Amino acid sequence: MQISELSDRSGLTVQTIKFYIREGLLPKGSAVSATRSEYDRRHLERLRLISALREVGDLPVAAIQQIIAAIDDDGVSLHELFGTTQYAIGPHVAAPHDPHWRAAREDVDALIRELGWSVTPRAPARDLLAHTFVALRRLGFPITLTDLRPYVRAATEVAEHEMARVTDEASRARTVQSLLVSTVLYEQVLTALHRLAQEDASARRFGTG
Amino acid sequence: MQISELSDRSGLTVQTIKFYIREGLLPKGSAVSATRSEYDRRHLERLRLISALREVGDLPVAAIQQIIAAIDDDGVSLHELFGTTQYAIGPHVAAPHDPHWRAAREDVDALIRELGWSVTPRAPARDLLAHTFVALRRLGFPITLTDLRPYVRAATEVAEHEMARVTDEASRARTVQSLLVSTVLYEQVLTALHRLAQEDASARRFGTG
Numbered sequence: 001m002q003i004s005e006l007s008d009r010s011g012l013t014v015q016t017i018k019f020y021i022r023e024g025l026l027p028k029g030s031a032v033s034a035t036r037s038e039y040d041r042r043h044l045e046r047l048r049l050i051s052a053l054r055e056v057g058d059l060p061v062a063a064i065q066q067i068i069a070a071i072d073d074d075g076v077s078l079h080e081l082f083g084t085t086q087y088a089i090g091p092h093v094a095a096p097h098d099p100h101w102r103a104a105r106e107d108v109d110a111l112i113r114e115l116g117w118s119v120t121p122r123a124p125a126r127d128l129l130a131h132t133f134v135a136l137r138r139l140g141f142p143i144t145l146t147d148l149r150p151y152v153r154a155a156t157e158v159a160e161h162e163m164a165r166v167t168d169e170a171s172r173a174r175t176v177q178s179l180l181v182s183t184v185l186y187e188q189v190l191t192a193l194h195r196l197a198q199e200d201a202s203a204r205r206f207g208t209g
Numbered sequence: 210m211q212i213s214e215l216s217d218r219s220g221l222t223v224q225t226i227k228f229y230i231r232e233g234l235l236p237k238g239s240a241v242s243a244t245r246s247e248y249d250r251r252h253l254e255r256l257r258l259i260s261a262l263r264e265v266g267d268l269p270v271a272a273i274q275q276i277i278a279a280i281d282d283d284g285v286s287l288h289e290l291f292g293t294t295q296y297a298i299g300p301h302v303a304a305p306h307d308p309h310w311r312a313a314r315e316d317v318d319a320l321i322r323e324l325g326w327s328v329t330p331r332a333p334a335r336d337l338l339a340h341t342f343v344a345l346r347r348l349g350f351p352i353t354l355t356d357l358r359p360y361v362r363a364a365t366e367v368a369e370h371e372m373a374r375v376t377d378e379a380s381r382a383r384t385v386q387s388l389l390v391s392t393v394l395y396e397q398v399l400t401a402l403h404r405l406a407q408e409d410a411s412a413r414r415f416g417t418g
Contacts, residue, residue, distance in 0.1 A: 135264075199291070
């Protein structure tokens with residue numbers, strides 16, 4: 001197909017597609033004349049991935065380049081590929097150098113050890129969790145392992161389900177896109193369902209009607 | 210205690226405390242002389258609630274006024290009070306008037322009916338969920354009830370746990386604060402744990418080591 005059809009089918013302007021080619025995110029089409037290149041399904045699939053990474057993951061071009069390089073390199077295992085994607089998404093919370101922060105981060109590390117989870121020391125989610133521990137403590141709601149248990153159980157069940165859904169049949173690009181969607185969009189789904197479930201639980205426990 | 214001590218113990222400046230009094234968020238102290246007022250524990254507790262609503266809920270003064278009025282009015286049931294707080298937190302996503310949105314919102318309403326949940330039609334979480342349905346469909350990951358099941362289960366378990374934790378012994382102010390913390394901060398806890406659990410599940414399923 002020509003670039004105009006690629007534009008129609010991807011919903012991206014020709015200008016945006018050319019920008020992605022210049023940035024090395026999308027391979028050039030095969031030249032069929034001095035002014036015309038031919039594109040195929042892989043270009044369209046790649047554009048859909050880039051759009052998802054930009055819109056859902058809100059990722060800068062540099063992070064997208066890194067993820068695409070990992071997709072294209074078959075020497076990178078699916079597990080490493082997931083790590084690259086998830087760590088790029090963040091959120092990257094700033095780790096202040098104060099004792100409250102250090103104590104919270106140590107609690108997080110101890111929790112992960114206790115759960116026996118295989119998570120690298122540089123996982124951004126460790127800092128995100130430490131950040132919430134600091135906020136909870138400051139507000140007079142210090143966290144305990146018992147408090148965390150239902151959340152750990154819920155998170156584990158959901159993550160197990162998501163990983164079980166990954167099949168070897170899909171392309172690596174589609175698999176990354178699916179993980180991105182699970183991470184960012186299904187977390188919003190979980191948040192929305194949590195609020196709805198809270199209202200229902202409150203109605204049953206405290207409702208007058 | 211004097212306003213200076215109230216400032217020390219709440220961590221808020223005297224200026225901020227006076228602003229809250231002017232806005233009607235905090236009752237005046239009892240005048241002990243022409244230039245001095247006396248404050249007590251209830252003032253301190255109220256300031257902690259206001260801080261939590263501002264910092265954690267990111268709420269404007271008008272929403273805080275509404276929540277405080279509901280706390281002070283014993284005619285408002287705990288269930289209504291929770292609703293006032295939760296609906297004020299939002300997030301309030303804009304509902305565009307297009308067919309995709311309407312279809313997604315109808316799916317959300319059908320889901321809530323099917324689950325038998327007691328949730329008002331104006332709950333902001335309905336729109337939040339519809340918003341994610343639209344995004345998932347656009348990215349080629351249309352949602353089905355089967356896909357949602359693990360998320361519904363996780364959300365329900367967490368919400369039940371949170372409501373079971375509410376005791377009649379705590380003051381209404383403390384109860385609202387605790388709900389706010391559950392809603393906003395424990396959702397961040399759940400997000401962080403979800404990412405960590407994903408990494409662990411991926412290591413077990415796809416890791417090479």
